[in-house]
Amino acid sequence: MEENKKKLYTLLVYSENVAGILNQVTAVFTRRQVNIESLNVSASSIPGVHKYTITAWSDEDQIIKIAHQIEKKIDVVKANYFTDDQLFIRESGLYKLATPMVLENPEISRTVRRFQASIIEVNPTYTIVMMHGVTEDIISLFRALDTFGCVLQYTRSGRIAVTRGMQEQVSEFLEQREQSI
Amino acid sequence: MRALQAEGVKTIFGYPGGSIMPVYDALFDYTRGQKKCFDHILVRHEQGATHAAEGYARVSGEVGVALVTSGPGVTNTLTGVADAMLDSTPIVVIAGQVPIGALGTDAFQEVDLVGVSQPISKWSYQIRHAEDVAWAVSRAFYIARTGRPGPVVLDFAKNAQIEEIDWEPCKVDFVRSYVPYPKLDMEAVRQAAELINHAKKPLALVGQGVELGNAHQELVRFLEKADIPAGRTMLGLSALPSTHPLNVGMLGMHGNYAPNLKEQECDVLIAIGMRFSDRVTGNLKTYAKQAKIIHLDIDRSEIDKCVKTDVAVVADCKESLPAITELLQKADHQAWRDSFKPLMEKERTKVIEPAIHPKEGPLLMGEVVHAVAEQAPDNAILVTDVGQNQLFATRYFKYHHKRSICTSGGLGTMGYGMPAAIGATFAAPDRTVCCFMGDGGFQMCIEELGTIMEQKAPVKMILMNNHYLGNVRQWQDMFWLRRKSFTKMMNPDYAMIAKGYGIPYLALTERKDLAAAIRQMLTTDGPFILECAIMEEDNVLPMTPPGMDIDKMMLEI
Numbered sequence: 001m002e003e004n005k006k007k008l009y010t011l012l013v014y015s016e017n018v019a020g021i022l023n024q025v026t027a028v029f030t031r032r033q034v035n036i037e038s039l040n041v042s043a044s045s046i047p048g049v050h051k052y053t054i055t056a057w058s059d060e061d062q063i064i065k066i067a068h069q070i071e072k073k074i075d076v077v078k079a080n081y082f083t084d085d086q087l088f089i090r091e092s093g094l095y096k097l098a099t100p101m102v103l104e105n106p107e108i109s110r111t112v113r114r115f116q117a118s119i120i121e122v123n124p125t126y127t128i129v130m131m132h133g134v135t136e137d138i139i140s141l142f143r144a145l146d147t148f149g150c151v152l153q154y155t156r157s158g159r160i161a162v163t164r165g166m167q168e169q170v171s172e173f174l175e176q177r178e179q180s181i
Numbered sequence: 182m183r184a185l186q187a188e189g190v191k192t193i194f195g196y197p198g199g200s201i202m203p204v205y206d207a208l209f210d211y212t213r214g215q216k217k218c219f220d221h222i223l224v225r226h227e228q229g230a231t232h233a234a235e236g237y238a239r240v241s242g243e244v245g246v247a248l249v250t251s252g253p254g255v256t257n258t259l260t261g262v263a264d265a266m267l268d269s270t271p272i273v274v275i276a277g278q279v280p281i282g283a284l285g286t287d288a289f290q291e292v293d294l295v296g297v298s299q300p301i302s303k304w305s306y307q308i309r310h311a312e313d314v315a316w317a318v319s320r321a322f323y324i325a326r327t328g329r330p331g332p333v334v335l336d337f338a339k340n341a342q343i344e345e346i347d348w349e350p351c352k353v354d355f356v357r358s359y360v361p362y363p364k365l366d367m368e369a370v371r372q373a374a375e376l377i378n379h380a381k382k383p384l385a386l387v388g389q390g391v392e393l394g395n396a397h398q399e400l401v402r403f404l405e406k407a408d409i410p411a412g413r414t415m416l417g418l419s420a421l422p423s424t425h426p427l428n429v430g431m432l433g434m435h436g437n438y439a440p441n442l443k444e445q446e447c448d449v450l451i452a453i454g455m456r457f458s459d460r461v462t463g464n465l466k467t468y469a470k471q472a473k474i475i476h477l478d479i480d481r482s483e484i485d486k487c488v489k490t491d492v493a494v495v496a497d498c499k500e501s502l503p504a505i506t507e508l509l510q511k512a513d514h515q516a517w518r519d520s521f522k523p524l525m526e527k528e529r530t531k532v533i534e535p536a537i538h539p540k541e542g543p544l545l546m547g548e549v550v551h552a553v554a555e556q557a558p559d560n561a562i563l564v565t566d567v568g569q570n571q572l573f574a575t576r577y578f579k580y581h582h583k584r585s586i587c588t589s590g591g592l593g594t595m596g597y598g599m600p601a602a603i604g605a606t607f608a609a610p611d612r613t614v615c616c617f618m619g620d621g622g623f624q625m626c627i628e629e630l631g632t633i634m635e636q637k638a639p640v641k642m643i644l645m646n647n648h649y650l651g652n653v654r655q656w657q658d659m660f661w662l663r664r665k666s667f668t669k670m671m672n673p674d675y676a677m678i679a680k681g682y683g684i685p686y687l688a689l690t691e692r693k694d695l696a697a698a699i700r701q702m703l704t705t706d707g708p709f710i711l712e713c714a715i716m717e718e719d720n721v722l723p724m725t726p727p728g729m730d731i732d733k734m735m736l737e738i
Contacts (some may be wrong), residue, residue, distance in 0.1 A: 020295055020305075027300045068482035074304045074324055077358040167259055177357045 007036065009063045010082045010089070010161055014044060014170045016075040017065035025076070026050060028069045033057060038091075046171055048177035049077060055159050078170050087107060088162040093117075093138035095129040095145055096153040098100070102127050108148050115141045182211045183348055184318035186218055190246050192237060192607050194222045194230040198250025200277025203342035206262035208248075210657025213301065222607065222636060225628035227254050229600035231261020231332075232626070234272040238265075239587045240562055240612075242395070243602060244325050245272040251279060252290030255336075256297070258619060259606070260594055263301040264331045267591025268416060269393060272328035273321045280340040281309050286613065294336040303331030311344035315351035323353045329480040330393060342668040363481065365496040365504055372492045373475045374508035376449050382446035382517045383409045384440070386432060386461075389416035389590075390454010390498050391481060397583050398503040400453065406506055408514045410521060412440030414455045415575050419585035429521050430627040434725050435572040438532075438734055439524035441725065444469050445732040450496075451475045454498050457487040469575065477501050531736045532722050537577060543716035544692060546573035546645050553643060554579045556699050561613040562605050564589065564640075566598030568624030569651035572721040574617040582612075596625030603632055613688055620646040620672050627678070634682040637707045644693030648672060648713040655720045659738060679710045692715040 015021045022041065029036055037055040044051035058066065063081045072080040085122050099122060102108045112119065117131035131141055145151050182204075185193075197205040209494035210216045225231045227249045245543040265272045279288040298305045304324045308317045314337075321333040326595040344535025377383055391400050397420060404411050404427045412432040413421055421428050430437025431445075444450065455461070462468045463485060476483070476490040477498050484493040495503045536547030550573050559581040565571040565588040570697050575588060587605055589597040602616035623644050632639055679686030685705050689698045689712065702709045725734045 020299065023296065023298050031300070065482070068484075068486075072480070072482045074356060074359045173493060175359060177360075181355050 005059045006057045007059070008055055008086055009058050010084070010100070010159060011052070011054040011056070011063070011067060011079060012055065012082065012161065012163070013070055013079045014046070015050050015052070015073075016077065017048050018051050018075050021050070021073070021075055022052070024073045025054070025070055028156055028159040029056065032062065032066065036067065038158035039078055039097070040160050044170070046174065049174075053159055053161050060159070078173060080169070081134065082161070088164065089134055089159055089161045090132050091135055091138055091159050092157040093131045093133075093141060093151075094155050095131070095142065095151060097127045097129060097150045098152055099124055099127045099147065101148065101150040101152060105148055105150070108145065108150055111141070111144050115144070117141060124130070183350070184315050185246070186211075186351060187315075187352070188318065190219060191249050192220045193246045194224055194233040194237070194604065195248030195304055196224055196227050196230055196250070196254060196694050198239050198290070199252045200251035200279060200339050201248065201254070201337070202277075202656075203339065204248065204275070204277070204337070221509050222249075222596045222603070222632065224600065224603075225631040226626065227257035228260050229603070229626055229629045231258045231272060231274060231609075232594070232597050232600035233604035233632075235261060235265050235268075235270045235275075236564060236587045236601030238271050238330075238604075239601070240576055240584050240605045241608035242584060243271075244322050245270070245310045247272060247274045247548070249274065250290065251277040251278050251348065252292050253296070254290070256292060259298065259301065260383070260592075262334060264299060264589055264592040264597065265332035266301050266303065266596045267543055268589065269330050269389060270332065271325040273325050273335065275335045275337055276333065278336045278338045280305065281338045282340070284338070294334065296430065301332075302334045305334040305336070306339065306342050307336040309338050311341050314341065314527065315349060315404065315470070316353060318654075319351050319353040320356065322331045324359065325391060328377040356409050358517070360489070362479070362497050362500075363495045366494065367494055367504070369494045369503065369506060370504045373451075373477075373494055374505050374569060376473050376475060377407055377505070378410070378508075378510050378512070380449035382447045383407065383449045383451060383514065383650075384443055385409045385411040385451045385453060387411050387413045387417045387420050387453050388455025389414065389420065390477070391420035392584055394454060394479070394499040396454075396497075396499040396502055397725070399499060399506070402646075403502045403506045403509070407509045407512045408518070409451065410440075410443075410514075410518050412436070412444075413591075414458070414461055415434070415588060416590045417455060419583055420578040422581050423579045424581065424705070427518075431526070431576060433458075434463070434727070435576065435723065437525070438528035438736065439521040440722050442524055442732045442733050443521060445730070446469070446470050449475065451477070452488075453477045454479070458489075462487065463725045463729050467730040486548050498662045503727070507705070508624065527734065528723065529557045536573075536722075539692075544695070544713050545586060545719055546570060546691070546715055547577050548692075549643060549645060549695065549713050550574050550617065550714070555697055556696070556703055557615055558613050561585070562604055562609065564588070564598055564602040564614060564616040566616075566618040567593045567595045568619050568621065568622060569647075569655065569719070569721050570617045570645050572652070573645075578615075595622040598622055599626045599629045599640070599642070600632075602634070602642070603629060606638045606640055614639065615641045615643060617643045617645060619651060620644065620648060620670060621650045627707040627727040630678070630682045630684065633708045634684060639706070641702050641707050642708065642710045643702075644675060644710060645715045646672060646675070646710045646712055647717050647719070649668040649717060651719070652721070654718065658718070658720070659726070673711065675712050684708050684710055686710045686712065688712045688714070690707070709738045
């Protein structure tokens with residue numbers, strides 16, 4: 001596949017809450033040697049249904065096939081793919097900074113404020129900064145803080161996303177299924 | 182036992198071992214005396230159990246069952262599971278597992294079965310407690326047989342086999358996350374019918390989906406109403422009788438010349454229950470680019486997977502075919518149909534005649550298959566192994582009856598033939614089962630001769646011995662500068678092997694004895710081995726070299 005045709009796609013996968021589904025979902029990526037960029041798994045708003053938010057670089061042709069192959073798994077309820085403009089997207093970043101350096105250099109606090117990040121814990125040794133946003137913002141803050149040499153640890157979460165459309169496809173689908181019995 | 186009984190299981194192919202002993206102990210009572218409701222066929226290797234279950238399923242249309250122990254018992258079945266997955270064959274493999282308390286401790290004969298079988302099965306589940314049994318077994322059979330069929334693996338922990346509970350029957354016929362039969366989209370049906378009604382040169386590609394959907398009559402009505410010539414995939418060979426006037430032959434790499442060339446000329450291509458395997462399409466970049474593509478399949482993930490579709494009708498073809506037929510205008514495409522004839526004739530003179538009626542030289546596979554097909558009853562079942570034997574057998578056998586072919590299409594599993602043939606004899610005891618094998622594949626599951634001996638399974642084994650792994654040898658000759666790297670094989674004395682197993686045997690070397698030898702094989706009760714001394718370096722033709730455009734089919738080398 002030509003690299004320049006690739007885009008970052010987000011897959012929203014809904015499954016029954018049974019053991020081993022994650023394995024089956026990731027196996028679909030592994031088989032095609034597509035790297036998962038980020039992955040978030042949690043209970044969804046529907047009781048008993050888990051939601052997976054997966055991002056991966058792909059072209060549309062391939063991501064359609066991946067979505068279909070995932071949805072084919074018996075205990076997967078739905079698998080749909082989206083581009084960024086179809087979703088509200090958030091990620092979180094956590095930055096552990098050395099408190100003495102933060103106190104020494106006021107520019108560090110200014111940077112934190114400029115990015116609208118928040119300081120959630122301070123003690124004499126370290127300061128924890130948290131930020132919610134899209135990938136680029138979270139990385140930018142890291143890069144900015146890193147230039148001060150004050151970052152002790154940094155981590156970024158997987159993406160979580162909700163669709164911009166009005167429909168809740170999954171609950172409708174499940175309702176239809178229950179009615180079809 | 183009661184869960185299996187509830188699913189209508191009659192025949193179980195299996196091999197006992199430590200972790201499945203409680204089930205086998207119960208089976209003892211259910212296979213004899215007053216409680217008898219199953220036949221258990223003791224195979225000689227667990228791979229054989231799965232292939233036998235596949236052969237059983239392919240011929241009967243019911244779910245085949247394999248019962249094995251944990252660890253090596255079940256890893257031996259994985260080839261059969263993968264085979265059943267690629268060829269959409271409904272089987273349920275029930276395997277023992279160590280007690281749940283011992284899981285993850287590297288206990289004796291422990292293997293992470295769910296982990297290893299997930300990517301190659303339709304569903305894979307661990308039964309951890311006795312109260313799960315009724316639900317899991319019912320769900321397994323439901324998933325295996327519905328929608329696009331496939332293999333299901335049950336990993337049955339030993340503690341769950343022993344625990345005593347009050348039996349509560351459970352019937353699973355709904356899984357909310359699984360839609361086996363998608364609702365027919367009438368708009369797609371209308372679009373498909375419109376394309377076909379405007380077609381001047383329609384061509385249908387018939388796959389195993391028609392057999393699995395039991396849509397044989399629906400197919401014939403569809404083809405006849407719009408006068409559409411039809412090619413069949415290897416797995417779909419008995420979906421349409423060989424003698425039907427609209428049947429234009431087999432598709433693919435070693436299929437017939439006319440349909441392969443016409444795929445590149447037709448204006449509307451209607452794929453019915455087939456998945457555009459690379460062995461059918463050749464080079465996808467050039468495949469049927471001139472045609473509008475209609476794809477009928479029960480599995481949505483097959484749509485656009487290999488070939489971009491203009492109209493997709495996602496449904497059971499038992500439902501979609503009549504719906505489309507309803508909207509079709511009666512048509513006559515005689516000129517188009519006639520245009521197949523010169524190509525068929527060309528193949529007949531250049532390839533078929535020399536293959537089935539050679540004048541001199543050693544015996545050829547083609548003539549052996551042809552001669553068997555001439556004498557076998559119309560409802561005979563063809564079972565093949567994999568390789569040249571498979572390609573000659575599928576090309577030259579005749580199909581009159583539905584569910585008449587068992588062959589490993591997708592996975593291409595050598596060793597499949599003999600055990601699958603055993604399964605076929607249990608699925609249809611009144612039909613003749615002809616199993617063509619090469620000397621390579623015959624030896625890959627040769628241990629199943631023991632099962633044939635014990636069960637007196639009436640498998641007519643035609644061993645086409647050319648002392649080569651013939652298909653690989655052919656490729657070496659064609660694409661690897663004739664460097665025959667490890668394809669020549671030293672063979673045992675098959676007469677002595679047959680004698681050891683007490684199976685009637687005949688060696689055939691002379692062309693003049695061919696008809697009589699086949700008569701003897703077919704009229705002998707029970708199993709028979711007919712070893713044919715085949716020309717060593719014959720090639721299967723025609724052939725589209727792998728990855729080439731499908732119409733670049735070679736009639737000679």
